[in-house]
Amino acid sequence: MDPFQQMNDWKKNMDQFFGENFWNEFEGMIKPNIPQINMYQTDHEIMCIVSMPGMSDLSQLNIFIDYATLELRGTIDLEHASGIAIQEEILQGVFDRQIKLPFPVRADKINATCKNGLVFIQLHRLISDTSSRNKVNVKWLGDE
Template sequence: MDPFQQMSDWKQNMDHFFGEQFWDQFEGIIKPTIPQVNLYQTDNELLCIVNIPGLHDLEKLDIYVDYTTMELRGVIDIGHDGGMVIKEEILQGVFERTITLPFPVRADKIKATYKNGLVYIQLHRLVTESSRKNRVNVRLLEDS
């Protein structure tokens, strides 16, 4: 019997028993997310560092920022062909990743740079008039 068919049958049985959402909890373990991302926060800024080795054409990386969401799309290609793979820990291929940001960010103040396989994305907190502290005036009501 085909071992891949056995694996498929096994997964279908597990889906039936635990539910199809069961595997979502293990996605990061079974299939690590790419690209790897570090996110650092200060009071009014975010620094997102993204690991993308072998990026030669910056036009092949798409970064979209919308309020509290950042989307990354592109390809990781280390550019090696040939030979039998003995160990492969550097994940490569097409990626699409959405990252939820801890606060809304300004669309007009985003800076992204690339150096030594890392993309540095600087984001700034969106501060609007409605998000600033407003003092509330208290009125004295007269007894009637």
């Protein structure tokens, strides 16, 4: 059984007692976020680097941009099913993660590339106030 599922069941029971908002600050400790990301900001751009270990098919990751929100959906699967796990520190599984961006971004100027298990998402600051959710296509870069 997935240990995070047991923790999630325990959390749901505690939500009934304490209320849902009580746990918001503890969420990262209860179940760490996957995929892991680094985000860097300049005056007019945001660069997000998403860790996708073992990704061999671009359909394992869906990226959506909506105004000032980056949404990541997909699966991290290391494809190693033989043997008994002695230690597992690389998080894997299905994810659906929304990340608040520091400013709204343009839907027409997004670049996403993938190389060596890392996805690089380049976003540009939006000047107007229009909002629309857009799917981002990821391109493979040659492996070295």
